Amino acid sequence: MRILLQRVSRAEVRIRPDDTSGVARVAGRVGPGYVVFVGFTHSDTRSEVRWMAEKLIGLRLFVDEDDRLNRDLKQSGGALLIISQFTLYADARKGRRPSFTKASPSSTAIPLYEHFLFILRSSDIDVQTGEFGAMMEVELVNDGPVTLWIEREFGQQP
Numbered sequence: 001m002r003i004l005l006q007r008v009s010r011a012e013v014r015i016r017p018d019d020t021s022g023v024a025r026v027a028g029r030v031g032p033g034y035v036v037f038v039g040f041t042h043s044d045t046r047s048e049v050r051w052m053a054e055k056l057i058g059l060r061l062f063v064d065e066d067d068r069l070n071r072d073l074k075q076s077g078g079a080l081l082i083i084s085q086f087t088l089y090a091d092a093r094k095g096r097r098p099s100f101t102k103a104s105p106s107s108t109a110i111p112l113y114e115h116f117l118f119i120l121r122s123s124d125i126d127v128q129t130g131e132f133g134a135m136m137e138v139e140l141v142n143d144g145p146v147t148l149w150i151e152r153e154f155g156q157q158p
Helices: 046-058 106-121
Strands: 002-015 025-030 033-039 069-071 079-084 127-129 136-151
Touching (some): 002 046, 002 079, 025 079, 025 127, 033 046, 046 106, 079 136, 106 127
Antiparallel strands (some): 002 025, 002 033
């Protein structure tokens, strides 16, 4: 499981329409908080999902009164905008077209994604989302900038 986290002052995700109307609808919008792009691979289980959710909730990436990164999402009153993104598992080492064979298929990724959202929502944090598998437009203002890549795969130690 991989996430790309960006601390934001605001963000929004819009779902592109299937037709030619050209009008994208807003699916999720947050003020201060994190935009989290999340991808799953074949070996991921609920164990990795729980670890990642707990890690995300506990990260201290907001400044305290001493201007140190010392406050977590709850302490800062921040929200989450979660975006599913299989392209986090792209392999572009060969050729010009990335391979996505390391990305988990939808049939296994969707239940893991939904479990991830369930855990996050159970922690009394405002959680907004895009739409799994949809074409999306993500607009964000990275605050800091603060950007982290976090990975947890089967067999890794915490």
